[in-house]
Amino acid sequence: MSRMHFQEVKCVNCGHVGKFNVWDSINVDTDSKIKEEVKSLDFFKYTCPKCGNDFQVDYLTVYNDIKNHFMIYYVPKEDIEVVDKIKQISLPEKCEDKARIVFSKNDLLEKICVFEAMLNDVLIELIKPFVISKVEEDGIKECEAEKIYFSNYENGKITFSFPEVKDNYKVDIPVQLYEELWRRNKIKKLKGFQIVDKNNAATYLEK
Ligand SMILES: [Zn+2]
Known part of the structure; x- marks a missing residue:
């Protein structure tokens, strides 16, 4: 309900x-x-x-997609006390590894899309710096490429969008790159709501 x-x-x-x-x-x-x-x-x-x-x-709200086993807490203002409380919430076992905290609506929408596409958001975040380095070769400034979002996964391609680059700029990467990362890395067992973004994604990998 x-x-x-x-x-x-x-x-x-x-x-x-x-x-x-x-x-x-x-x-x-x-x-x-x-x-x-x-x-x-x-x-x-x-x-x-x-x-x-x-x-x-x-406002603060939690998005539950029980069928796809994920939950996303939207916290509109970064507040350590609120985040700490959310991290203490115990979760249904099936949602343990797909419970996230986000601080913007764009991040909320992105996590929903990633989980609906049955992809792992830690890996998606790890791919982002690689995609950013590619778009810089296209002559796009680093500051414009800072905002990067997973857009969709279709026909063997993972697409990223850049809302701050003009003309609805998007970049596709072959899914093989994602699968290669999946094979080479082991993701830690996650428990409870977590913040996963491109700056901290590597901390979720087993060494
Ligand atoms: Zn009015």
Whole structure:
């Protein structure tokens, strides 16, 4: 079951105070429509009943996809105390190695896509620096390539997108590269919610 409560929201345009449905947890197995709403970010959209202005509302929530055995905590502000509490939560055994904490909506959407594609996010993060070095050869600046997201996995290709590079720039890498990494590395047994990004991914490998 998804759980929700109402929270007061002040319109950034007209100052009117209205009510917003805040979902403390999202269960996409029981609410299939909600999955599309999260992916389009309509889920976080609030429309002011007075002036019609709409804007994004940020709040803590946990996305549960029990069928695919993953859970993702969205923490809109990096807060050590909140993160520590989340790390203490005990998880269903099948979700142990696919429970993550993210701090942005882009990261939330990316983790959902990675896990739905049945890929391992530690390996996806390890591939990113390699992909970034490739795009620099294409003349793209390092600062523009810093924001890199897994986009999709199709026809033997893993695609990464770069929202800060113009023209919807994307890069494909052959899945063989991913499979090679999979063969060469052993990923530590993970327990509890973890933060996995390109800066720390290597720490999740067995030495
Ligand atoms: Zn308003």
